[in-house]
Amino acid sequence: MAEAHEAVAFSFQIGPDGVNVDLSYDALKAVIYSGLRSWRLRLRRGLNSLYNSLYPGGPIRGTAFCGAITILYHYGYDTSFSIIPWLEQHVFERYFVPKTSKYLACIAFGCGVYVILVETRVQTLKTLFSYHGWMYQTHGQNASILPRVWTGLVKLCVGRSPSLYSCQRFLPTLPLPSLNDTMDRYLRTVRPLFDDREYARMEKLAEEFKKSLGKRLQRYLWLKWLLSSNYVSDWWEEYVYLRGRSAIMVNSNFYGLDAVYIRPTTIQSARAANLTCAAFLYRTELDHETIKPLMVQKLVPLCSRQYERQFNTVRIPGLETDKIVHYSDSRHIAVYSKGRWYKVYTFYNNKLLLPCELQVQFNDILKDTTLPSKGEEHLAALTAGERKQWAQARSKYFSTGINRSSLDAIEKAAFIVILDEDEYHLSANMSQQFNDYAHAILHGKAHDRWFDKSFNFIISKNAVFGFNVEHSWADAPVSGHMVEFVLCEDFVRFGYDEHGNTKGTPRFDALKPIKLKWNISNECEQIIEHSLTAATELYRDVDLNVYVQDNYGKGFMKKCKLSPDAYIQMALQLAHYRDSGKFNLTYEASMTRLFREGRTETVRSCSIESTQWVKSMDDSSISNVERIKLLRLACDYHQQQYRDAMSGKGIDRHLFCLYVVSKYLGVDSPFLQQVLSEPWKLSTSQTPTSYDDERLKHLIASNRDVITKYKVDTNEITAAGGGFGPTPHNYEEDYSGRYDERSKTNSGGGFGPVADDGYGVSYIIAGEDLIFFHISSKKSSSATDSHRFGEHIRKAMGDMKSLFDNNKSAVTTVKS
Structure with missing residues (x-):
């Protein structure tokens, strides 16, 4: 074509x-x-x-403002305090006739005043959003006067209908903590991990650092803070992600899963077509900036910068450091099927193809009996191996000729679609089949994912969906936001016919997918196979287990007046202590997107309070009442740490940046070397749900015929990361407009183990009574076992519930 x-x-x-x-x-x-x-x-x-x-103003309001001033001046009302006559006489009358100069003077004055008013609101909002005391205050009717006044001022100054990037200008800069505060917080977090002798040595190192080298490094870091929009993010991206020379498969990339309890179709090409079309619709909304920025409490905007590189983006390998390349536009996707790579155009005559038109192309690919070219089947293993080896091979074998043009077709694609040859069978009891599915989405066979692309859509032979994301360009919530949109469009808006195919009739003869051509030498093929061998060894060492906590969930935790996240973190502390027999440094990811270009900060979940409570749980001399008291103290302190991290008062990013400065200056710090070498034996992350309720309600209302036809429970539609609720219930009640918390239910996703002898745990609070834990570790470590750790989590959650079951007075029913 x-x-x-x-x-x-x-x-x-x-x-x-x-x-x-x-x-x-x-x-x-x-x-x-x-x-x-x-x-x-x-x-x-x-x-x-x-x-x-012009936001929080707008062109229309600005035009109306200028028009009002012009009209008033025309009728003899000078609102400019004689500025307009001065402009008219000394500026415009030199070049224009009197009548024209009068109107130009009015417009110039109106524009100037309007810009000043807008900038005043911007600076006011920037100041208001620099205040984060609202996170520590009680909200609602019992709120104190200060949060109420702050909320009122924000509502007064903020504009209406912001676009995706409208709020970027008045987001504050991430503050630089003082050296003393960071040292004090750090020492407090490591106190339960060290004995008295080790802690005394660490105190001495910290004090020496604070009095000598630390002050010098802090001055240089302050200069960077002064000159940059975010003193952490560029270095974090560069040194944590792009300079890593080990494989990004398992070690960096993360995964997300499909709906678990409902299958809209079993036809692979149809599912791929709907998802692809939905993804391009989402990209269009990104380009037009019609997606609303995420708002905390529907009031405080989060930074949207990470959305910019979601599509048309690839990570290019380098000898010493990789780089992220983003293309302004792409009209095609790259597709992998049965060892062959294809270029599939998604536009024709400048219009996006319909799902039925895309399905024809996917069917052509699946029916293709052409054998893969030499080296083509395992080509993507280069992206799964060591970065330096891939950089050398790319430069030597893929810089010219057909290899260059075919590689461009993959790297410049909007995203990757993988038509898997395997089937994924999911069951309600989350058996080993579910773990195999999670394994497949995390790493596949190492040669059937292009791990360098911003994301891969993976569709199994029986149309089960998953996605694999390269981590350097953005964090998980951004991809989750996109996937929740795509899955909602896939089922509720597009739907499928009675045979499971896409709806509609192609408007023209189908475009033909283009099979990419390769000229891979024997030497290059050997490098590919070497990379595949190393990558296979890496992923076969991954022990992945998805544990489902469905006895109770956040509903019970809220009745106990405890933060669900803090509650789960305490359960993980108890489970990990029982698993390893000691306390270890624990990482929980927190976002800093309340600030411009913010990404993440670390919450150190293992604290003095948490260790005291954990020890009490296996101490028969301590009563349940005392245990509950210790649990509340531990949860409260954890919440304080989480708020501190969100508001720019974290520990680890500050210490990381000080370490980078020391390397630039060529000086060594025993304290910083000790801090940066401490292993995170337990690395955790909560998958947030941020579903657009209004959008979902609108889609449900406008597509009831689809819902009725497929008997979809509207409370089972996925949110970020994929997934559905546990058991469908009365559909007719849902059709009448009922909409409850189960609408946000999903199974989340996960990541590979961070430490060789540690655990990676991603969890999602999927509903009132449902939590998914994605647990990863390494089979080669005798200290870890993901299934054993899942059992420890189950027992810890049960023991915590028993505390309150045996002490009913500690459980307070919270009114909705």
Whole structure:
């Protein structure tokens, strides 16, 4: 078809008869359409930039303001305190006739005043959002006067209908903590991990650092803070992600899962078509910035910068450091099936293909009996191996010729779609089959995922979905936001016919997928196989277990007046202590997106309070009443740490940046070396749910025929990361508009183990009575066992519930 020949829209030859020009009309038309789309995108982005620069005002309100001033001045009411007459006399009358100069002076004054008003609101909001005391205050009717006044001022100053990037200008800068505060917090967190002798040595190192080298490093870091929009994020991306030379498969990339309890279709090509089309619709909303920024308590915006590189993005390997390359646009996806790579165009005549039109292309790929080219089947193993080896191979074997053009087709694709040959069978009891499914989405067979792309959509032979995400460009909530949109569009809006195929009729003859061509030498093939061998050894060492806590969930925790996240973190502390027999450094990821370009901060969940409570649980001399008291103290302190991390008062990012400065200066610090070498034996992360309730309600209301046809429980539609609730219930009640907490139910996702002898635990509070724990470790470690740890979590959660069951007065029913 036309798109297959874009690169050869015309050719010419010089012969005896002169110059012979061969012009391909279809190809030339495709190139023109591509150019028009590019210019339309530039225009749209320019208009969005103008809108964002005036937010919380707007062009229409600004025009109305200028018009009002002009009209008042025309009728003799000078609201400018004689500024307009001065402008008219000394500026505009030199170049224009009196009547024109009068109106120009009015417009100039109106624009100037309006910009000043907007900037005043921006600076006011920036100041208001620099205050984070609201996180530590009681909300609702019992709130004190200060949070109420703050809330009122924010509502007064903030604009309406912000676009995705409208709020970026008035997000505050991440504060730089003082050296003394960070040292004091750090020493408190490591106290339960060291005996008296080790702790005394650490105190001495910290004191020496604080009095000598620390002050010098802090001055340099303060200068960076002064000159940058975020003193952490660029270094974090560079040194934590891009400079890592080990494999990013398992070690960095993370995964998310599909719905668990409902299957909209079993036809692979149909599911792939719906998901692909939905993803491009989401990209369109990103380009148009019509997606609303996430707001904490529907009031405080989160930074949206990470959304910019979600599509058309690839991580390019380098000898010493990788780099992230983002392309402004892409009109195709790359597809992997049965060892072959394809380029699939998703636009025709400048219009996005319908799911039924995409399904035809996916069917063509699945029916293709062509054998893979030499080296093609395992080619993607290069992205699963060591980065330096991949960089060398890329430079030597993929820099010219057909290898270069085929590699470009993959790297410049909007994203990757993997049509897996295996089936994933999910069951309600979360058996080993579910663990095999999670394994497949995390690493596959090491050669059937392009781990460098921003994300891979993976669709199994029986149409089960999962996604694998490269971590350096953004954190999990950003991908989760996209996937919740895609899955909602897939089922509720697009749907499937009675046979499980996509709906609709193709508008034209289907475009043909283009099979990519490769010329891989024997030497290059040996490198590919070497990388595959190393990657296979890596993923076979992963012990992955998904434990489902369905006896109780956040509903019970709230009745106990405890934070669900803190409650679960305490359960993990108890489980890990019983598993390892000692306390270990624990990492919980917290976001810093309340600040411009913020990413994450560390909450150190193992604290003095948590260790006291954990010890009490296995001490028969301590009563349940005392245990509950200690648990509340531990949860309260954990919540304080979490709020501190969110508000820029964390520990680890500050120490990390001080360490980077020391390396730039070429000086060594025994204290910082000790801190940065401490292993995180337990690394945890909560998968947030941020579903757009209003959007879901609208889709449900406008697609009741789809819901009725497939008997979908509207309270089972997924949120970020994928997943559905445990048991469908009365559909007719849902159709009548009932909408409860189960609408946010999903099974989340996970990541590989961080330490060789530690655990990685990702969990999602999926409903009032449902929590998914994704537990990973290494089989080669005799100290860990993911299934054993799952059992310890089950027992810890049960023991914690028994505390309150045996002491009913400690459980307080919370009114909704």
